[in-house]
Amino acid sequence: MQQKQLVAIAIFFLTLLILMLLAKPANITPMADAEFTKVRLGSPKLISQRISPKKINFFPSTNNLQDIYFLSELNQSAPTIGCKTKPPTNPSLAAKLTSTPITLERFRRVTPISEAISTQPPSITYSPREIIALAAASNYGDRYLKDVSGKPANYPPIIVLHETVAPANTVINYFQAFETDEDYQASYHTLIALDGTIIYFVPPDKRAFGAGNSVFVSPLGKETVKTNVKYSSSVNNFAYHISLETPEDGLDDELTHRGYTKAQYQSLGWLVAKTNVSLERITTHRKVDRSHSRIDPRSFNFKTFENWLSKFPRTNEIVIGCPLTRPEDIIDAGLLMTQKASE
Numbered sequence: 001m002q003q004k005q006l007v008a009i010a011i012f013f014l015t016l017l018i019l020m021l022l023a024k025p026a027n028i029t030p031m032a033d034a035e036f037t038k039v040r041l042g043s044p045k046l047i048s049q050r051i052s053p054k055k056i057n058f059f060p061s062t063n064n065l066q067d068i069y070f071l072s073e074l075n076q077s078a079p080t081i082g083c084k085t086k087p088p089t090n091p092s093l094a095a096k097l098t099s100t101p102i103t104l105e106r107f108r109r110v111t112p113i114s115e116a117i118s119t120q121p122p123s124i125t126y127s128p129r130e131i132i133a134l135a136a137a138s139n140y141g142d143r144y145l146k147d148v149s150g151k152p153a154n155y156p157p158i159i160v161l162h163e164t165v166a167p168a169n170t171v172i173n174y175f176q177a178f179e180t181d182e183d184y185q186a187s188y189h190t191l192i193a194l195d196g197t198i199i200y201f202v203p204p205d206k207r208a209f210g211a212g213n214s215v216f217v218s219p220l221g222k223e224t225v226k227t228n229v230k231y232s233s234s235v236n237n238f239a240y241h242i243s244l245e246t247p248e249d250g251l252d253d254e255l256t257h258r259g260y261t262k263a264q265y266q267s268l269g270w271l272v273a274k275t276n277v278s279l280e281r282i283t284t285h286r287k288v289d290r291s292h293s294r295i296d297p298r299s300f301n302f303k304t305f306e307n308w309l310s311k312f313p314r315t316n317e318i319v320i321g322c323p324l325t326r327p328e329d330i331i332d333a334g335l336l337m338t339q340k341a342s343e
Contacts, residue, residue: 068199074286134202158239160284161296173291187209197267214289
């Protein structure tokens with residue numbers, strides 16, 4: 001009897017060993033926020049067939065710049081300015097729009113030399129092409145000074161770097177389309193194309209839907225804000241999301257690709273310098289993601305980025321979050337009364 005038990009145990013462990021050897025190792029899919037665009041829209045090659053030529057605002061390729069397409073008749077009204085005090089009962093409502101046309105000034109203000117924070121003159125002269133492709137009102141929302149439970153939520157801003165895992169034109173088309181399904185509402189604040197073109201989707205005072213279940217770990221602890229009772233807390237309330245267009249060899253599930261272009265790093269340094277966010281608060285989607293399924297931006301070289309960043313003077317042209325500097329910019333009456341009472 002004892003011998004039969006030993007044989008049975010041996011067979012069990014042998015079977016277990018065989019199953020372990022044959023088992024397929026878990027795959028970490030390099031998903032960026034725009035990865036699902038390939039699922040929702042189909043092959044990027046079909047993008048031109050999905051847009052009527054009469055609605056295309058075409059920026060032709062000149063001086064080695066790539067072709068950029070977007071729906072010129074969509075999303076021309078600027079959203080309301082400023083932050084809210086606390087998330088509403090239904091935080092999934094579309095962003096409120098005004099009758100004011102959207103302009104570049106809403107995404108970054110031109111800072112006079114006297115307002116520049118850095119006294120160091122720029123080591124290079126560089127001006128990337130800038131394009132406004134405002135996201136649909138469903139794909140971004142307000143920032144809040146308090147979370148759903150009423151606790152303070154106005155953390156200092158961070159910058160979260162992403163990659164698209166899709167062509168720039170595909171991402172533009174996705175973000176500009178109104179999406180009723182909350183699970184597919186997504187956006188970045190900006191996207192940097194392979195040629196260095198900067199595409200603005202969401203104004204910096206608004207909350208882009210760039211990272212779902214996420215947290216930023218700083219010397220002060222874990223920073224994350226819950227703005228919707230149905231979803232996990234995230235960094236979106238205080239994050240500025242910048243995505244890099246993925247090169248052609250990265251439109252797959254590989255863990256690496258050839259990397260980003262010189263023009264992309266140059267434009268990234270130029271853009272980040274205008275936020276005046278410190279290096280300590282610049283992070284990646286991979287680092288803030290709590291699901292451990294995001295690994296973007298793959299093949300990103302921080303040293304190259306820091307080198308380009310150092311070449312540009314720091315300014316406050318891009319004001320992220322709720323600066324509370326101008327009463328006319330505060331759209332919540334309760335917040336305005338609180339500010340006046342403290343004066």
